[in-house]
Amino acid sequence: MRLIDHSPRAANAVQTVSPGGELFVLSVVVCMILASFGDAVDPMLFGEAGLEFALFDLGGEFSVLAMRHWHLLQLLLAGGVLATAIAVLRVGAPAVFKRLRPAPRRAIDKVPI
Amino acid sequence: MELEVFSAAFMSALFAIVLIDLVLAGDNALIIGLVARNLPKTQQRKVIFWGTFGAIAVRGAMAILVVYILNVPGFMLAGGLALVWIARKLLTPDPDAATNHAAQAPAVSFAAALRTIVVADAVMGVDNVLAIGGAASGSIVLILLGLAISVPIIVWGSHLVIRLVDRFPSVILLGGAVLAWTGYSMVVREPLLASWFEGHAATRLVAAILIFSISLAPWYSARLPEQMKPLVVLLPALLVWMLAFEVAASHWKLQVDYLLANESGEYLLEAVRWLGWLPLAGAFLWLREQFVQRSRRSQRA
Numbered sequence: 001m002r003l004i005d006h007s008p009r010a011a012n013a014v015q016t017v018s019p020g021g022e023l024f025v026l027s028v029v030v031c032m033i034l035a036s037f038g039d040a041v042d043p044m045l046f047g048e049a050g051l052e053f054a055l056f057d058l059g060g061e062f063s064v065l066a067m068r069h070w071h072l073l074q075l076l077l078a079g080g081v082l083a084t085a086i087a088v089l090r091v092g093a094p095a096v097f098k099r100l101r102p103a104p105r106r107a108i109d110k111v112p113i
Numbered sequence: 114m115e116l117e118v119f120s121a122a123f124m125s126a127l128f129a130i131v132l133i134d135l136v137l138a139g140d141n142a143l144i145i146g147l148v149a150r151n152l153p154k155t156q157q158r159k160v161i162f163w164g165t166f167g168a169i170a171v172r173g174a175m176a177i178l179v180v181y182i183l184n185v186p187g188f189m190l191a192g193g194l195a196l197v198w199i200a201r202k203l204l205t206p207d208p209d210a211a212t213n214h215a216a217q218a219p220a221v222s223f224a225a226a227l228r229t230i231v232v233a234d235a236v237m238g239v240d241n242v243l244a245i246g247g248a249a250s251g252s253i254v255l256i257l258l259g260l261a262i263s264v265p266i267i268v269w270g271s272h273l274v275i276r277l278v279d280r281f282p283s284v285i286l287l288g289g290a291v292l293a294w295t296g297y298s299m300v301v302r303e304p305l306l307a308s309w310f311e312g313h314a315a316t317r318l319v320a321a322i323l324i325f326s327i328s329l330a331p332w333y334s335a336r337l338p339e340q341m342k343p344l345v346v347l348l349p350a351l352l353v354w355m356l357a358f359e360v361a362a363s364h365w366k367l368q369v370d371y372l373l374a375n376e377s378g379e380y381l382l383e384a385v386r387w388l389g390w391l392p393l394a395g396a397f398l399w400l401r402e403q404f405v406q407r408s409r410r411s412q413r414a
Contacts, residue, residue: 002237003138003267003274004285005207010278012206013285014335021283029290029325036297036321040314071125072291 023086028079031067035075038067123255129248129291130259135274136203136288137244138267139237141168141230148226148233156223164230169264171235172242176256179246186304192243193299193324199240200292200328203285244292247299286332293328297321309363316359323352343401347394354393358386 004010017025070078117123141164149160183189249255266274278284301310301317310317326349334345361367368379 001140001143002136003140003271004136004278006140006275007279009282010275010285013278013282014204014206014332017282017286021281022286025283025286025290028287029293029329032290032294032297033318033321033325037318040317071121072129072294073121073125075294076128 020083020087024079024083027082027086028075031070031075031078031082035067035070039069118254122250123252126248126250126252126255127259127262129295130245130255131263132284132288132291133244133248133295134241134259134263134267136278136285137199137241138263138271138274139234139241140271141165141234141268142271144233145230148229151221152223152226156226160223160226160230163227165268167227167231168234169260169268171231172238172264173257173260175235175238176242176245176249176260177253179242180249180251180253180256183246183299184251189247189299190303190306192247193296193303195240196244196247196292196296196299197324197328199244200289200296201330203292204289204329204331206331244295247295248291289329289332290325293325296328297324300324313359313363316356319352319356319359323349323356326352343398346397350397351390351394354390355386 009016145161145164149157149164152160179192183192245256245259249259297320300306300320310320330345330349334342337344367382368374368376374380374383
């Protein structure tokens with residue numbers, strides 16, 4: 001029996017995880033996959049294949065971003081930043097779009113212009 | 114491979130070892146309590162001390178042994194694949210987990226109690242030592258330091274660990290992701306495959322997505338709607354299909370690059386590679402639907 005099995009919440013983590021925690025781990029996983037993407041392409045290839053390769057190959061893009069051979073702590077940090085950015089966008093974007101929405105037709109006369 | 118002490122790689126590996134130790138830790142206190150409950154009071158204290166000491170010593174010896182075993186060609190790949198299964202098992206909810214004990218019956222003597230505790234810990238800790246052996250990248254210092262940090266937490270601070278994972282279940286998901294990442298790095302470090310991965314760079318990405326899609330399946334399948342559930346099987350199967358063509362191409366010297374194909378056989382191979390999985394996926398979906406309908410009918414009956 002594992003220690004975590006004492007906690008029903010932990011034993012059923014996929015169901016009980018908080019949205020924030022899930023977003024953070026998801027961001028870390030995305031960063032891990034991107035890092036493996038960066039690892040797959042050697043930046044030395046740019047010299048041989050030219051700028052075209054760097055522009056059109058997505059692996060090259062992540063190599064350009066220096067996401068090669070990243071360690072776990074770097075991935076956790078990047079995942080934290082990505083999760084924070086997504087959370088801010090999730091909260092901020094509706095507010096911006098709400099401002100951009102035109103006023104209802106009936107309320108046009110009441111707009112003080 | 115020895116990492117430079119206190120470098121980013123060292124600290125990352127240490128963090129991975131401590132996290133893996135915490136999420137895969139067995140409940141030694143429960144085992145000791147179960148085994149020693151029928152012994153006299155004076156012997157119970159001895160059993161607690163020597164049982165804990167023996168369990169830690171065996172755990173350390175096993176972890177160091179794993180580092181040497183992983184240097185044998187083929188074992189790194191096997192260890193990586195085992196970690197994929199361990200990560201998947203960690204994320205799969207198990208309603209009977211709280212009743213599964215490695216030791217059920219109380220011991221009648223000090224020696225029997227000690228033996229049961231050490232054997233139970235060794236059995237429970239196989240997945241743990243394999244994972245920390247992979248995360249340590251061959252560094253004995255890292256393994257010993259990781260055990261020196263995590264064992265006292267597990268032995269004397271088990272309530273803290275339980276409270277931590279109860280408050281933040283995302284620690285378990287993070288543990289699963291770190292296990293999958295460790296499994297991936299073990300697979301691509303395998304000496305028998307390293308040169309092949311160097312020559313087929315894109316397959317590293319396919320291998321990474323394949324490993325994450327299998328390890329984290331219990332997590333994302335819980336979020337998928339019912340009609341999307343077959344993706345849990347189809348996505349890894351499609352990636353294996355693509356990898357198989359790469360392996361076949363390098364083994365039998367086949368041309369699988371569509372830009373370089375110039376014979377009808379090569380074009381046919383390309384067609385099979387990109388479209389051949391469609392009938393198989395269709396057959397799987399049809400069989401799954403038949404199975405689901407049959408089980409619904411039997412439930413109604």
